[in-house]
Amino acid sequence: MLQHPQQLYEYHVWANDQLFTHLEQLPKDVFHAEVTSVFPSVSKTFGHMYLYEKLYMSVLAEAPNEEIFPKIPGWAEEAQGKTVDEMRRLFAGVAEQFRDLLRRTPDPDKAMTIEHPKYGRLDTHFSGILQHVVNHGTYHRGNVTAMLRQQGYAGVPTDYLFYLIERQEGQR
Template identity: 35%
Template sequence: MTKENIPFDMYNYHAWANQTILGRIRELPSSVLHQEVNSSYPTLAHALSHIYAVDQMWYLVLTGMEMPEAFQATLTLNERVLESVDAYESVYSELAQKFNAWFQSQPDLEQSVLLNNPFAGPRQTRFSEMILHVVNHGTYHRGNVTTMLRQLGHASTMNDYALYWYQQPAASLG
């Protein structure tokens, strides 16, 4: 893997890990998605909505929207819980397709733009840094989901980057 492919591969890991954790939740009773727990989020659905909202916000930033506007545009997604694992799988998959199309159209992931972060101020930021943030943010909150599952009496599933290496299709190994 070349340095230029790292953000793309890491994003694909992120999409795979999201689908993997959703697959585990699908195996459990459907009520688990909305069962209240004393944790970082009141329910698994709230945690999943947060991951999705932040991913969507960064997608908007990557495609040219200023961060304050992207944040405002996705604010309601953070609180909107979906009714089923199917619904989460669908929106996550649709957004992953948009990210992958963006990757195809973006020749220089080391391109820098002025990111006007409403919480931290302006900073020149590379697209690759933004992608790695999306991945890191998702990993952090999938950890929350794992903890919440355990608090609800269920095991989670491994979704580490090292497992992703072995789950990739053989065709991508060349």
């Protein structure tokens, strides 16, 4: 059985994959269509999610801010103008990097201190930041669903419960 933080991360990957599979079935212009929402398009929402996946992975790997912050523009650029399939491949790559980090982290509840130049110091745990990554993804998948509905398309269920049911059925 997966440890709980790892299972939550696998849910996050599954939920993103569910949404990518759904998007691949819709007209191509839906991904880049401008809408009035938190972000101007579905693709820009995924670009934001990708940037923060990379950022939080670096935080969890305990890279110093001086190493992380200069990379942010490059991560943002990597996700610009991508197709659904190209974006899916970016997410698959970062998921493998996250899984590698999880394998190399024997104690997912280890204490961490994060220093942010604007928001200050946070004493937390690896698992707490990983939970934030999952919550961040859930929030923005909800944004994408609203954007799809604005364009006349249904969303796709990505609830944690559906992941657990699918996983259980796969083990039978």
